Amino acid sequence: MTAGFHRIAVLGLGLIGGSLVQAVRQAGIDVVGYDTDPATAAAASASGFPVAPTDAAAVHGADLVVLAMPLPEVARALQSLAPNLGSNTIVTDVGTLKRPVLEAVRTHAPHAVFVGGHPLAGVEDTGWGAADPLLFRDSPWALIVEPETSIEAWLKLAGLVCDLGAKPVPTTAADQDAAVARVIGLPHVLAGALAVTGLAGGPLGLSLAAGSYMSGSRVARTRPELVTTWCDDNPALVAALDDAIAHLTSARTALAAGSSVYPLAAEGHDARINWEHRRFEPVELSASTAELVAHGETGGWVTAVLRDDDGVRLLGMRPVG
């Protein structure tokens, strides 16, 4: 018996919000969308999804409100929504960085039952037109656990994420922002540097560019306004860039001295192959803040939130060894 949500409001109908509206309806849950952009709202409505005329109307009666607008609009949305939130309404978001949102909630909606979230499911295309109800399948989805987080709300949201086919990863806002600096921010900055440096070689190079340039620069296709919201104000990205620059400088120095890029190529190869070959095993978890955070820290996630007369059983996967 699942204690799920009955009505979900999704505010912001871009790639993530739009995909979420479609995925939630596929899961059989009542959903309503809203977008400040009339063209986006009209497109969603024309596709047969209910779209509310105001954010207050969307939120009315919802037991889950998803903030899916771009990060710069989150604070204003929270101010507008705070008075309209029911006392049992859970609020979540889908942004890449979790600390700025957590701070905005503490400032603008301190009484909200808030659980930050981050589905790691983007593609470089954006907007309602790119939305896909299967976008979240098998994707990690960071769900934030802070000292003030309601574990009951966290479990309810984790259950929904599992129902959408994704993998809830429990973590703190600070840990998740440090982690995404290295696996989201850094790849986007490197892709930008590769795209620019490749182009500087002139048209011959662009005609010779093939697979490695194509995949290395792929995420430079992302709108730069979005990249900034994933990168700026994340001190961990400075450290990640320092590390990457140190590796590149070391390879550059070796090359210039007539030596080899082999050490970096070999270390990078091992890192990538080890990542691909990680193995996992099932585990049963207890639903405590400390255990959830530790589970995420070791690379684990949640696979099911089961409820019976004895309470909640929480199942997950964790890396072997």
Added chain:
Amino acid sequence: MTAGFHRIAVLGLGLIGGSLVQAVRQAGIDVVGYDTDPATAAAASASGFPVAPTDAAAVHGADLVVLAMPLPEVARALQSLAPNLGSNTIVTDVGTLKRPVLEAVRTHAPHAVFVGGHPLAGVEDTGWGAADPLLFRDSPWALIVEPETSIEAWLKLAGLVCDLGAKPVPTTAADQDAAVARVIGLPHVLAGALAVTGLAGGPLGLSLAAGSYMSGSRVARTRPELVTTWCDDNPALVAALDDAIAHLTSARTALAAGSSVYPLAAEGHDARINWEHRRFEPVELSASTAELVAHGETGGWVTAVLRDDDGVRLLGMRPVG
């Protein structure tokens, strides 16, 4: 009427050589392979392709010899082959860097009719088992024009490359090595740095890693021994790394000062989108060294080598604007 090749010997049956053997046979040309590794030779033979017991036997009677062994083995192969080459036999290779091979030919086989080649068609998998007769379809294929290059041999090889569905790009060894520094060497070094730096974030980050880490580190899957043959001894890669490091350092400085990665993200986005949106127009070329080199320099390639009673007509594509 095509003045094509009648018998092609491919020495080295890894990904490129193996794919070439299969593509050449698909094109209806007699082909024989050779590999110093008995297991590779046996695998090719078991797949139904003729494999010679020695390189001398493979080369006997061939009007085209393809050096498809790893770069470190090319010099020794040339020494061994030089006495066995017919005076009309054309020799080519498939390596990433063209200057080292050109120097090896000048040293070890100065009388060979040599035209350096580089199909830009690798994938990160290697070996005969990954060979694919369609590997070269629509791929650029650098064909080297130097002052000593026989234009007749160049045209004959360009015709074969067109027959395999690829796009011959005329260029000098120095120009091609400078270009591939930015579009092959650099993406591989960046992928290595990303793979290592991402891993350094610990298991949480590896569980959150998704599309951008996956595509950014994809070519770190390549065997590091191969990466070194594409990167080492290419001075242009030092300059390319300097450029990339300067862009990354600039983004890092902006971030640390509370500013934005926006300038790099925007410039990278424009570079990538402009690359995708390049348009081309057909052109008829004259078969002179100077015009061929200039055509490649502006981003052009050859689409057909046509022969009739009046001689050769050379068709190509070049960027518009």
